[in-house]
Amino acid sequence: MLLKLNHKWSLTEEEARNLQAKLAKLVAEEKLPADPELIAGVDVSYNVGENILFAGVVVISRRNLKLVEKAVAVKEVKFPYIPGLLSFRETPALIEAFSKLKTEPDIILVDGQGIAHPRAFGIASHIGVLYDKPTVGVAKSILVGKPDFIPKNKGEFAFLRFNGKIVGALLCTQTGSAPVVVSVGHKVTLEESINLVNELAVHFRIPEPTRLAHIVVNEARRKGSQE
């Protein structure tokens, strides 16, 4: 995958927030150009107390949910985890993983928020803008906003509102499990995002792409950190 835009990553918190506000203007909430077939999922893993990130990308076929390709990168980090600035910690490592990927996905599912973010620029939007590619944010919990209600049954969803606007949705992917937070990352609509995540979460709470990515990076971490 080719990076269409890049910038410095060694920034102060203030610089990072200003950059998010600036790049947020580039986010497009629009319909997909075509039905996606190759879906990518990304995730990051690391040992608490260490500064080594294991970033991974997997690409699966929407048809059979089978793995098409995977890529992993190991990278040192200096940026800490700060709510609202997650992308400045994880994206550099993910870019390395993407650079090893040969398959060109149609859309990317990211473990985190899209525009359901304080400055409407979560990691899913950040990655989408950098590669100018459709992305969807799939988080396990809310960063900002309030849901209209808590969906309880599979396939049911509730809009998430922040500053008077709908910024995402709480989607119940499995009856009996906590809902996931879906939001537009870039170049996709919320409706398409919800439908896609629901379709890809057939047997588990987490949709297959990010679920597989999570498994891949954890395997890499357990091997690469026990030497």
Add this chain to the structure above:
DNA sequence: GCGACAG
């Protein structure tokens, strides 16, 4: 000042 706070 207080509480909230993706991974």
Add this chain to the structure above:
DNA sequence: ATCTTGTCGC
């Protein structure tokens, strides 16, 4: 994010 077996509930 990660450390972890059994156990409560449908």
